[in-house]
Amino acid sequence: MEKILEVKDLKVSFQTYGGTVQAVRGVSFDLHKGETLAIVGESGSGKSVTSQTLMKLIPMPPGQITGGEILFYGDDIVPKSEKEMENIRGKDISMIFQDPMTSLNPTMKVGNQIIEGLIKHQGLSKADAKKRAIKLLELVGIPMPDKRVNQYPHEFSGGMRQRAMIAIALATNPKLLIADEPTTALDVTIQAQILELMKELQAKMDTSIIFITHDLGVVANVADRVAVMYAGQIVEIGTVDEIFYDPKHPYTWGLLASMPSVDNDTKDELAAIPGTPPDLTNPPIGDAFAARNKYALAIDYEEEPPMFQISETHFAKTWLLHPDAPHVEPPAAVKLRQRQMSSNFDKPVIVKEGI
Amino acid sequence: MTKYIGKRLLYMIISLWLIVTATFFLMRIAPGNPFASEKKLPPEIEANLQAHYGLDQPWYQQYFDYLINVVTWDFGPSFKYKSQTVNDLITEGFPVSFVLGFQAILIAVAFGVLFGVIAALRQNKWQDYSTMAVAVLGISVPSFIMATFLQYFLAIKLQIFPVARWESFMHTILPAIALAAGPMAYIARLTRSSMIEVLANDYIKTAKAKGLSGGVITVKHAMRNALLPVVTYLGPLTAGVLTGSFVIEKIFGIPGLGFHFVTSITNRDYTVIMGVTVFYSILLLLAILLVDIAYGIIDPRIKLAGKKGE
Ligand SMILES: Nc1ncnc2c1ncn2[C@@H]1O[C@H](COP(=O)(O)OP(=O)(O)OP(=O)(O)O)[C@@H](O)[C@H]1O
Numbered sequence: 001m002e003k004i005l006e007v008k009d010l011k012v013s014f015q016t017y018g019g020t021v022q023a024v025r026g027v028s029f030d031l032h033k034g035e036t037l038a039i040v041g042e043s044g045s046g047k048s049v050t051s052q053t054l055m056k057l058i059p060m061p062p063g064q065i066t067g068g069e070i071l072f073y074g075d076d077i078v079p080k081s082e083k084e085m086e087n088i089r090g091k092d093i094s095m096i097f098q099d100p101m102t103s104l105n106p107t108m109k110v111g112n113q114i115i116e117g118l119i120k121h122q123g124l125s126k127a128d129a130k131k132r133a134i135k136l137l138e139l140v141g142i143p144m145p146d147k148r149v150n151q152y153p154h155e156f157s158g159g160m161r162q163r164a165m166i167a168i169a170l171a172t173n174p175k176l177l178i179a180d181e182p183t184t185a186l187d188v189t190i191q192a193q194i195l196e197l198m199k200e201l202q203a204k205m206d207t208s209i210i211f212i213t214h215d216l217g218v219v220a221n222v223a224d225r226v227a228v229m230y231a232g233q234i235v236e237i238g239t240v241d242e243i244f245y246d247p248k249h250p251y252t253w254g255l256l257a258s259m260p261s262v263d264n265d266t267k268d269e270l271a272a273i274p275g276t277p278p279d280l281t282n283p284p285i286g287d288a289f290a291a292r293n294k295y296a297l298a299i300d301y302e303e304e305p306p307m308f309q310i311s312e313t314h315f316a317k318t319w320l321l322h323p324d325a326p327h328v329e330p331p332a333a334v335k336l337r338q339r340q341m342s343s344n345f346d347k348p349v350i351v352k353e354g355i
Numbered sequence: 356m357t358k359y360i361g362k363r364l365l366y367m368i369i370s371l372w373l374i375v376t377a378t379f380f381l382m383r384i385a386p387g388n389p390f391a392s393e394k395k396l397p398p399e400i401e402a403n404l405q406a407h408y409g410l411d412q413p414w415y416q417q418y419f420d421y422l423i424n425v426v427t428w429d430f431g432p433s434f435k436y437k438s439q440t441v442n443d444l445i446t447e448g449f450p451v452s453f454v455l456g457f458q459a460i461l462i463a464v465a466f467g468v469l470f471g472v473i474a475a476l477r478q479n480k481w482q483d484y485s486t487m488a489v490a491v492l493g494i495s496v497p498s499f500i501m502a503t504f505l506q507y508f509l510a511i512k513l514q515i516f517p518v519a520r521w522e523s524f525m526h527t528i529l530p531a532i533a534l535a536a537g538p539m540a541y542i543a544r545l546t547r548s549s550m551i552e553v554l555a556n557d558y559i560k561t562a563k564a565k566g567l568s569g570g571v572i573t574v575k576h577a578m579r580n581a582l583l584p585v586v587t588y589l590g591p592l593t594a595g596v597l598t599g600s601f602v603i604e605k606i607f608g609i610p611g612l613g614f615h616f617v618t619s620i621t622n623r624d625y626t627v628i629m630g631v632t633v634f635y636s637i638l639l640l641l642a643i644l645l646v647d648i649a650y651g652i653i654d655p656r657i658k659l660a661g662k663k664g665e
Pocket residue numbers: 014015016021023041042043044045046047048049050059062063280
């Protein structure tokens with residue numbers, strides 16, 4: 001499969017009154033054509049900053065890319081100027097935001113908000129763009145699109161607004177769609193419909209998707225691969241099966257154990273991860289998760305763990321994978337589900353460079 | 356929409372009636388009368404004058420006569436300006452005041468919005484600090500001090516503009532600026548804070564994510580939303596400019612309606628005071644109605660009653 005995106009050791013920080021917040025601290029991943037990568041992690045772990053940096057949407061200043069590369073079809077986005085970015089945003093890379101109630105302009109007709117991108121990137125006339133907008137609204141499942149196109153966002157329900165957002169994002173057939181918690185603000189039935197719609201459109205258009213969410217249940221539904229973020233770093237990344245059935249990082253264990261599900265025996269363990277994420281103005285030495293980790297080793301407080309590779313696609317950043325580490329058992333909820341992965345290497349190997 | 360406007364007009368008439376009634380009785384309660392002066396008039400002459408202007412009638416008679424006059428748009432003769440009716444004064448004075456007020460509103464809105472937008476886009480940079488410093492000055496310096504200040508520096512010292520009077524376009528500039536300064540500063544601050552709030556909204560990020568340029572985002576997405584509070588302020592702004600013009604017209608010797616109004620108050624010129632008050636009230640009520648209608652057009656979320664949403 002063709003690789004469309006390669007992020008290498010990306011570092012982003014924000015200058016604030018309280019000091020420099022290191023929001024993203026060396027993130028590396030890649031993305032193939034037509035693939036969906038989910039990014040999960042607690043609030044503040046840097047999911048939004050990472051994904052918005054891919055389009056250089058973070059406010060700069062106070063934000064700053066302090067290192068790394070973002071190769072989009074082999075072309076580094078980091079040094080690009082604002083003018084150059086305007087020709088990538090909304091054309092090659094699009095974005096859907098969390099709250100459909102606030103991400104549409106309340107004083108502009110929905111149709112006009114769709115055609116802006118078409119006129120800018122495809123040079124369509126206003127009339128043609130409007131015809132296209134009606135088609136798009138129909139495509140995302142909005143009834144009576146020729147009437148809806150002239151309505152304002154407040155005349156749409158939450159679910160319909162998110163459909164309209166999807167229409168805006170997909171109007172120009174982007175190669176990459178970033179969806180930042182697109183269903184979090186919607187109720188469950190609408191959530192399922194929106195996810196269904198996204199999958200359907202992805203299959204039609206062969207778009208790659210980066211899907212950010214808190215909800216591991218959603219992940220299992222939509223993603224091919226999953227990246228788990230903690231304190232500005234990817235601590236584990238792998239295929240959905242690898243993350244759900246053979247997780248290696250204690251933080252991933254914690255997330256899975258706190259996920260309610262049918263096959264999770266809720267009476268003994270549905271544990272929230274204790275403690276709070278570290279202060280990113282002053283990231284701790286060693287493993288950032290150590291202070292909240294009941295499996296922490298002495299070395300976790302001294303030296304940052306390297307990335308270990310467990311299979312061709314599975315990586316985790318924990319000292320527990322080191323040959324000298326003691327063997328620990330994951331929590332019951334995780335163990336219950338654990339499977340032996342045939343694709344795993346004989347033993348984890350340390351990766352020097354980023355993935 | 357027509358139903359809405361009809362209803363609003365009805366309310367306007369009720370407000371107007373209340374205003375007329377209140378002014379009428381306040382005027383009677385106020386001590387002194389139009390013919391009081393240092394030199395006491397002989398009682399017969401005063402009685403004659405009272406009779407001529409209908410002041411010898413019982414109060415309810417005077418009140419109803421006056422209501423009829425208002426409805427027929429005839430505010431009667433002036434007590435002091437001999438041989439001039441209040442209607443004459445309004446037809447003469449209003450066009451002058453209108454030009455002055457209109458220019459002032461134009462200046463206040465155009466520059467207020469411009470400075471506010473610049474300050475917001477350059478938040479916490481020197482452009483922001485300097486415009487806001489000037490705005491604080493503009494708000495805290497009263498218009499009559501601003502007026503004398505402008506007269507002193509721009510007219511007397513630098514001789515760019517005429518000091519006073521109302522003869523050419525050049526004459527209109529200083530009074531318009533003096534009148535506009537306060538509202539302009541207020542609009543600048545209003546626009547700035549509203550712009551900053553709007554720029555932090557998600558839909559601005561959506562617009563940016565579409566690849567739109569900074570200019571297009573500012574004008575098409577941010578300003579339209581940021582200017583809603585400014586539109587709301589246009590009602591009070593009109594009132595402020597009206598009352599401000601009393602002082603400014605007096606200082607610059609401009610023969611506008613405000614000038615006549617102030618003179619008529621010192622003269623206890625009942626009919627002029629009442630007539631001009633009624634006229635100003637109608638003007639204000641109309642301005643507020645227009646602002647409300649404009650707001651409903653700009654902000655699609657506001658549904659004017661009678662125009663039912665589905
Ligand atoms: N404009 C900014 N200025 C300063 N700090 C920022 C800014 N934007 C983000 N941050 C910081 O960067 C870190 C990562 O934030 P980010 O929004 O990426 O988290 P997230 O993983 O998306 O969380 P959530 O699940 O709540 O959306 C946080 O510590 C946040 O405070």
